[in-house]
Amino acid sequence: MTVASHTTTAKPGDLAQPAPTVLILPGWQGSGPGHWQVHWARMPGCTLVEQNDWQHPLRGDWLARLDETVIDAPGPVVLVAHSLGCILVSAWAGVSRHTARVRGALLVAPGDTEAPGLKERLPGWSPIARQALPFPSVLVGSQNDPYCSAARAQAFARDWGARWVDLGAAGHINADSSLGEWPQGQALLQTLLKD
Numbered sequence: 001m002t003v004a005s006h007t008t009t010a011k012p013g014d015l016a017q018p019a020p021t022v023l024i025l026p027g028w029q030g031s032g033p034g035h036w037q038v039h040w041a042r043m044p045g046c047t048l049v050e051q052n053d054w055q056h057p058l059r060g061d062w063l064a065r066l067d068e069t070v071i072d073a074p075g076p077v078v079l080v081a082h083s084l085g086c087i088l089v090s091a092w093a094g095v096s097r098h099t100a101r102v103r104g105a106l107l108v109a110p111g112d113t114e115a116p117g118l119k120e121r122l123p124g125w126s127p128i129a130r131q132a133l134p135f136p137s138v139l140v141g142s143q144n145d146p147y148c149s150a151a152r153a154q155a156f157a158r159d160w161g162a163r164w165v166d167l168g169a170a171g172h173i174n175a176d177s178s179l180g181e182w183p184q185g186q187a188l189l190q191t192l193l194k195d
C-alpha cells in the first residue's frame with residue numbers, strides 16, 4: 001500500500017499542499033518486530049515517532065515530542081496510535097495549539113491507564129482526557145484486550161467522538177495478534193487520508 005507522497009495535484013489558482021504525513025505513535029515499550037506499526041513505518045509517507053523513554057514514559061515528554069513532530073511535518077498529518085499512543089493523542093489534543101494540522105486519527109487498542117493494573121505501572125497517565133477530539137477519528141477495539149475492556153474502549157470512542165470498529169477477539173491488536181501488515185487497518189487509514 002502506498003500511503004502518501006508529498007505532492008498533490010492542485011487546481012489552477014490553488015497552492016499545492018503536501019499530502020498528509022502519517023505519524024505512527026507506538027505505546028508503552030514501543031512496537032517490536034512483527035507489530036503492524038513497524039510494517040507501516042516502512043511505507044512511503046509514514047514516520048514512526050521515537051519517544052525518549054519507552055520503558056518509563058513521562059506524559060509531558062511524550063506530549064512535547066508529539067507536538068514537535070506535528071510542527072515539523074511539511075503539511076497536514078494523520079495520527080496512527082496504538083495503546084498508550086491513543087491516550088497520548090487524547091491528552092495532546094486537549095493542550096496543543098497545533099491540532100488544526102491533524103487531518104484524522106486512527107486509534108487502535110487504547111490502554112486503559114485508569115485501570116489498576118496499568119495505573120500503578122504508568123504513573124502520570126491518568127486521568128485520561130475524555131474531551132471530543134477536534135479531528136475525525138476511528139477507534140479500533142477488541143473484545144478480549146487484556147489492557148482495555150471493549151466497554152471501556154467504546155466509552156472512549158463515544159467521548160472522543162470517534163467511529164467505533166470492533167475487531168472481535170483480537171487481543172491487544174499487536175504483534176501477538178498475528179495481523180502482519182494488517183490490511184483492514186490500512187483500509188481504515190485510507191478513509192482518513194481521503195477525508
